[in-house]
Amino acid sequence: MTEHSYLICLLPAFSFVMIVFFLRWKEKVAAGFSIAMILASWVMSVIVLIETLARHGHAYEAFYNFLTFPGLNFQIGILVDPLTAVMLVVVTTVGSCVQIYSVGYMHGDPRFSRFFSYLSLFLFSMLGLVLANNFFMIFIFWELVGLTSYLLIGFWFEKKSAADACKKAFLTTRTGDLGFLVGLFLIAVYCGTFNYGEVFDKIAMGAMSTGVLTAAAIFIFAGAVGKSAQFPLHVWLPDAMEGPTPVSALIHAATMVAAGVYLVARSMSMFVASADGSMVVAIIGLVTSFMAATIALTQFDIKRVLAYSTISQLGYMIMALGLYGYDTAHGQHSVGYYAGTFHLMTHAFFKGLLFLGAGSVIHGVHTNDIREMGGLYNKMKTTAITFMIASFSIAGIFPFAGLWSKDEIVAATLHHPVFLILTLAIAFMTAFYMWRLCFLTFTGEPRDQHRYDHAHESPRVMTWPLVFLAFLAVTAGWVGLPWLHHGFSSFVFHEAPPEHHGPSYALMIISLTVGLSGIGLAYLMYYKKSLSPDVLVNKFRPIYNLLYNKYYFDELYNVVIIRPLLSFANFMWKFDANVIDGLVNLIAWLTVLWADVKQWFDKWIIDGAVNGAGWIVRQTGEGLKYVQNGKAQFYTLFISIIIVFIGLIKYELIYLAWGWPIMTIIFVIGVLLLTFVSRSTRQGTNREIAQEDKV
Amino acid sequence: MFYYLALAAILFSIGMFGVLTRRNTIGILMSLELMFNAANINFVAFNRYIITESMAGQLFAIFIIVVAAAEATVGLAIVLLVYRNWKGIDSDNYSVMKW
């Protein structure tokens, strides 16, 4: 099955084509077809994962050289190694759940079929991205993913906010992609190939100097920064929540934003070779994570909280990967790689679940604002319970999946105290804001009675995926239990599996304590109400304002980038309008003037010449036509004249004063004159004849 | 010989003048006969003074006479036809080949 794993990404593509061209008008068939395709992909992904396990993680690679230049080689190929296999399963699992869920969530939407075609296109791109065996292909799919993200964020393009958000997301990620492209150029120039293995071999052989390597690594990481919404390009992800919630779950929580992490993990060999680059990655991950977590503390939009949570968690993974690269570059042992990829997997499940749950809540109460919710537990038990499971998971409570992966990330920071402390602080904040969300949404008194009365549990087609994902949110982490000797760490690894060091109970206890204390604080503040959040807010008003306004990033970008750009554009527009347009208009005016002159010239001189020639010919003909008077004798006369003339010339009987050509002309003119004379006399002759005839 | 040739030349010129100026088609034909005769005089004179041994000049003259007779026959037939169609044989009148 592994050798046919390209089908995994082609099935959704097939579904996309079928829906767009044939099934667009049959909504149910379109949705069913799309789901069938992704389920088939899912089954195949699971089989591929099992086969990869059976191969003990040996990579399978198949490719076709479709463009070969001297010094550069483009391939189409697939690479199935443990990381790919895991990602395939994650993507298809979440994808299947989201597609099934969408049947309920998008019910009644006028562009129902189109939504499924977009989802299929996205899954094709994402699976292709995961399966690619070279940087060139991954870039193509990378851009395709960005495109589908744009389409899906702007799915409800009638809403101005959605239209703005999709533009923002597209342009922001594009900024990062530019860096990615530069990185690709560096790779192409220095390595002459895009194939992962060959590139890493070349790098290991020293094809790039350290500086170039660092630059290439950071440029490639720039792509990941854009796609994974890392600082400073994180601003698009919260706005992307304008898209339909299943899209948020699939693209902006579980898969596409994980692509950045995947890219860093995939090109880990470059980061391992560049300690500086790795450190940049780790610091950016940490900053992003911390910043997003603090922002999430203050937000009231349920999806925005989750969006910042996503950014924060992605920062976690990036940080872990960066630390792995840094530590490995310095010869130290690290679990960062395994921790990052492990967390990538578990996070995909529980964050997908959180988003789908949030979608279910929004579907029930028709609002995003948690201040208008409350007490929804009674109305939507399944949603509430699965949401809480996911919250436990992300908070890192025993025995949920989040605990195991988060523990590994904490373990990866052990050599770096600053990272360790901040990581724990982030974990605390994560637990707090997630449970703040839970308590505000599901417990307490309903704050908006009207919305509460109309709230209802979502249909089963939406709750089943929740339950399934909840199951995974609990169990997915168990593959990496520290007690297992051949767990996740011995399957997905970079170069060599980390030594199995057994469970670190102290770390677990610290982590658990942090998580529980976060939950406890949320419990006190939002359930027992023994601590008033307002007091805290008043006490730290400036900080609160800073966080509530998301560090003023949007405003900062507005002032620093967009305003100058706009004013520059404005200036350029004015310049354009006045100077360039003036110049253009002047040139146009001159051209018109010149054209007028030419037209005049054309009309009077050229046409005049042509018409004049015609006129001359016509007049000559008018004159000469009398020569052709149809009288045989006249022709004979002419012939005689010419014969005589030729004879005179031939035998030199007349003096040729100016040579014979000119004399000929003079003679001919003379004959013509004679003709005219005879013509003028003819009238009289005819009259005479007529008179004679009467006699 | 000069006088014969000069006679022929003048006769030819007179014939030419007739051809060019007669209105009557029969008149034109008669003028043509004059021109033929001028040519004949030339041929015979040359035969008489230059190539006495061969009779080529006279033979040529005989052929010319024959051709002239044929020409006169056909020409006069045409004149009759023209006369029937146009009720006149003035060459001015049948100038249908004009512009």
Next chain:
Amino acid sequence: MTESADIGIVFWVLSFVILVSAFMVVSLKNIFHCALFLIMCLFSVAGIFVLLDAEFLAAAQVLIYVGAVAILMIFAIMLTSNLASRKIRQVNENVSVGVFVSVLFALASIILIAQTHIWHYKTDFTPVENSIVILGKYLMIQYVLPFEVVSILLLASLIGAIVLARKERS
């Protein structure tokens, strides 16, 4: 003018008659008179032929021209007789140019003839005996093909003339 001795009074008389009658042919208004002057002219030309030792040709001239062609002309004139005696203008509007060209041609020819001395005149010319016999031999032996062709031409013109002049039946 070495050959002037050969030019007797006969030549001058004949030449005069030829030229005058020819002029009459082209200038008289009565086409019937023209035809009569043509006969006279052609007869005089036959006399010239005799002077040039071409007796057979002279006979043929009289026979064909005077006897056939001229009579043909007169018949044609008679057939279109309603015009024959009309005293209408017999020249067209080209007359001035025609006079000019003709006179020019005549002058040029005579000047040319006078200027030309390349011909080797046979002054010691002895008349060929039995020129008709020689002519007959030439016609029947050496020039038999042109002779036959010209016969066919004559026949064709004869038939053509009959076809052309035949009155169409209504």
